Amino acid sequence: MTGPSSAVVRVDAAPQPIRLRLTFTLLGYGALALLACLVAPLVGSTPISVSRAFDRSVPFADNIDAQIFFLARMPRVLAGAVVGAALASAGVVLQALLRNPLATPFTLGISAGAALGAMLAISAGAAVALGPISSVPLASLAGAFLATALVYALATRPGRPMSTAVLLLAGVTLNSFFSALILFVQYMADFAEAYRTVRWLMGDLDVGGFGPIAGILPLVLVAFALFATLPSSLNLLSVGADIAATRGVDVARTERRAFLSAALATSAAVALAGPIGFIGIVVPHLVRLMTGADHRVVLPASALFGAAFLVGCDLVARTVLAPVEMPVGIVTAMIGGPFFLWLLVRKA
């Protein structure tokens, strides 16, 4: 056994120790997310007076400024933060799990399953509700869970660890299969329904109150609790499964946990706001370009940056064409894409 050497050798261009980096990054990105969440409710298609919104002397029922602030904007901002954080983190986890920087939360067919559920609910016009969650989110959650179970069952054989190669193939195949079913449902639906299904696919954060957010929050919290156990294992896993195993990582358990937690976060986010694209790939890469690849930094930073990014995109979506809105999924792609390319070019 070798003991720690007493002669500490100076290392050229040594990056800051992890504790410092983690603190600075979390403070920085946390401040950004907080700022986004504080500024976003102040801006919208209608000018409001913040002092009037917080004026307790006016009854709430008569205070339109307060209602716009608390009933219309706050739930939206909160939904944006939750969905942005969930999709960005799920992207980070899946990219490491699949050892593929191009993986997104939508690669494994989970969002396609969610979309199929939503399409069926829209075209069936079902009006069931479970507490604060109405039929469309409920059905998309069911679709997402079904897809997760299918992909997981395909990638797992009794007595053998999950194969990430099969996971990827099964996910991509299931994605295409569900997409075909979605097209079929759309084709069979009448015009108005078909249009609504298309609109659902563009994503929407105007979730109709705090209820739906509270409804999916437990799922997101469970997913994040699982995410918190992953980062150092993900570092090793993304270097190689065998090397991870010889550094003490329980590879099978980590892979299972990574897949299920990412699936849970994706299901919840898509059920709440539809499949808002680009966040799950652009945010992790932007964060990596800024902080380096260490998942202990990248995962929490992506969650915070994802929240800030989506809240910002939704701010643009609801103001740029006011009083008409732009689907937020279009904004995330239009802002995220060029910004990402610019960063890539600059770095190169």
Add this chain to the structure above:
Amino acid sequence: MAARAQGLILAVALAAGAAAGAQPAARIVSLVPALTEMLFAIGAGPQVAAVSNYDDFPPEVKTLPHVGALLDPDVERILALRPDLVITYKSQDALEAQLAGAGIKTFSYRHGNLDALFRTMHDLGAATGHPAGAAGKAEEIRQQLEAVRARVAGRGRPRVLLVFGREPQTLRQLYVSGGAGFLHEMLDIAGGTNVFGDVRRESVQPSQETLLARAPDVILEVRATRPVLGTEVGRERAVWSALPSVPAVRTGRIHFLNGDHLVVPGPRIGAVTEAFARAIHPEAFQ
């Protein structure tokens, strides 16, 4: 012998008519439900040979062949029916080209406002040999609209939100009328001020924020499919209580109108306009 001679004369007459290009259409295929209704309303019903998959009014169309719709017209069946006029949507370029190749005339329909509706009715009368029927029907509809306008004249003009799409049990995926199109104009005749009248589009998807800001006095929910009935009325009405400052919510002036005729720009718009007016100004109809 006499029957054969008559048949021959008829054939020659038809051929001459086609050559002159003035002969009114004798066999019509309509892919546009609103125009099918018009055809029957102006007296061209007996000439209609086939309709679209979405046609179900008037009841006579139920026994006619259904030959596809906007996205999936069944060209083979249309050709097999040997029509001399096919009513198409403006965007069905490929179909129109195919029909032109077969020497079949097309009447291309473009969705628009009330003026466009009357113009379409006039043109349809000319094309099918029922100019008088078309003029008469148009006059009848105009009178219905004028009667509604007169009925609500002098009363206030409440701010109305006209909803024609919404996800059940929640305020998501709202589609409401903007300041363009026949529904907006009918709302105006019915004595309402469209809260999205300034948005020059037929359809607007408002956020909850804009709904709060626009503060409608009356909410009219038009349900073309999936009617709101019985106990559902209470539940769907309760959904709006998420926006407590909206006057319509506070006064309970939220109305559900059921029926797919409500959104068809056809000959029944007079009755629909009256239904709007009854919801907005119930006191005018007592």
Add this chain to the structure above:
Amino acid sequence: MFLQLQQVSFGYDPPSRRSRGAGPHGFSLRDVSLSIERGSLTGLLGPNGCGKTTLLKLMAGVLRPRTGTVLFDGRAIADIPRRELARHVAVVPQETHPAFDYSVLEMVLMGRHPHLGAFRLEGPDDLAIASDALTATGTAHLAGRSYMSLSGGEKQRVIIASALAQQPDVLLLDEPTASLDLAYQLEVAALLARLRGERGVTIVLATHDLNLAASLCHTLVLVREGRVLAQGATTEVLNSGMIRQLYDVEADVRFHHRSGHLTVVPIGRAQ
């Protein structure tokens, strides 16, 4: 005995037949028994697909034998928790391609994982150990560089540094010089010899480089078609007869005075 395999058989699942080396009955290793002494430097020799990498993975506990036992310091490896084992046994794979662009220091610090677990962040002691490992492998000047931008030889040395950061008693290397030029090969050989000499690390390396094995290893294990052909001191095992049996190749094996070890010069395929 420090590291011991007792009648170990291993086969990848017969239906998949993924292993190129799978012999008859789907076994890639049959009845292998061998012993590695503490502080020794052992070479695993054998043709492609003979089971060398499988043997290393069994010793590292990554694969579990179908029958038989792998013992580390007298304990069955299957009974040693993963992280505890990783504090004693480190592996350097043939090639390592991370999916993301980690810095060299980050790669080396990942070797501290078995000592830190999932939640503890590395402290000054861990940084000191990482620096020490970088220095020992001559890569201290690369610490801030991106791992992906390094040459093959630099990468290999960084991975060795990362394994050293585990502070292992046993270092298992899979063809550590395969992608290196001559100078780097000598450098890695010198590094391994030094690690054994200075730190008492037990080293097992699988290699195709007979001259490297001859110069570096005290003992050799010759493996063919999943069975151990011979094991023993290099000077006893490495001869032209064994090489013929192992590779079907005729070779001259001579003592080279200037280098001070046996050298192997292949002549041609055995008839």
